Amino acid sequence: MELYSGHINKLIEELAALPGIGDKSAQRLAFHLINMPADKVNRLANTIIEAKANVRYCRECFTLTDKDICPICANGKRNHKVIMVVENVRDLAAYEKTGKYDGVYHVLHGAISPMLGIGPGEIKLKELIARLEHDVEEVIVATNSSIEGETTAMYISKLVKPTGIRVTRIASGVPVGGDLEYIDEVTLSRALDARWDM
Ligand code: ZN
Numbered sequence: 001m002e003l004y005s006g007h008i009n010k011l012i013e014e015l016a017a018l019p020g021i022g023d024k025s026a027q028r029l030a031f032h033l034i035n036m037p038a039d040k041v042n043r044l045a046n047t048i049i050e051a052k053a054n055v056r057y058c059r060e061c062f063t064l065t066d067k068d069i070c071p072i073c074a075n076g077k078r079n080h081k082v083i084m085v086v087e088n089v090r091d092l093a094a095y096e097k098t099g100k101y102d103g104v105y106h107v108l109h110g111a112i113s114p115m116l117g118i119g120p121g122e123i124k125l126k127e128l129i130a131r132l133e134h135d136v137e138e139v140i141v142a143t144n145s146s147i148e149g150e151t152t153a154m155y156i157s158k159l160v161k162p163t164g165i166r167v168t169r170i171a172s173g174v175p176v177g178g179d180l181e182y183i184d185e186v187t188l189s190r191a192l193d194a195r196w197d198m
Pocket of ligand 1: 058059060061062063069070071072073074
């Protein structure tokens with residue numbers, strides 16, 4: 001028995017496939033969208049399509065940007081000799097919010113996870129190593145303190161050390177298993193100040 005029309009069902013299905021949206025929220029959003037004025041729905045749909053078409057990875061650090069090079073990498077006032085490695089764009093945003101970091105970033109887009117079958121080749125590690133051929137003095141590993149984050153940190157340390165470049169790890173003021181994006185700015189800048197040599 002079909003409770004709603006095919007179009008409504010399809011909309012609910014698509015919304016429920018998004019992260020953090022359960023069936024109930026998907027239904028609520030679907031009905032909300034149907035009740036919205038047509039021009040607002042068009043604007044929302046176009047915003048999604050345009051974002052998808054125009055947003056890409058920065059050629060240097062792999063964060064999301066509208067341009068070839070993101071504003072952080074393009075900024076001549078930032079210290080391009082210090083690279084902070086983060087798991088995702090949300091973590092980068094968290095460190096930027098502290099306003100205490102003036103180096104550049106490298107976004108891995110994930111972490112090594114044997115459990116989930118994510119190997120070093122699936123994240124932007126090759127790209128990190130390629131960047132080390134330029135003038136780099138320090139690589140700060142700011143992956144999460146989960147098992148995956150720690151595994152990734154060890155892996156990076158082993159890759160970077162032979163190059164003679166300093167490798168540091170953010171201090172464990174960051175709670176174990178904690179997602180960087182939920183940690184307040186003070187804790188983050190403390191973790192950065194107290195980083196240790198790997
Ligand atoms: Zn960039």
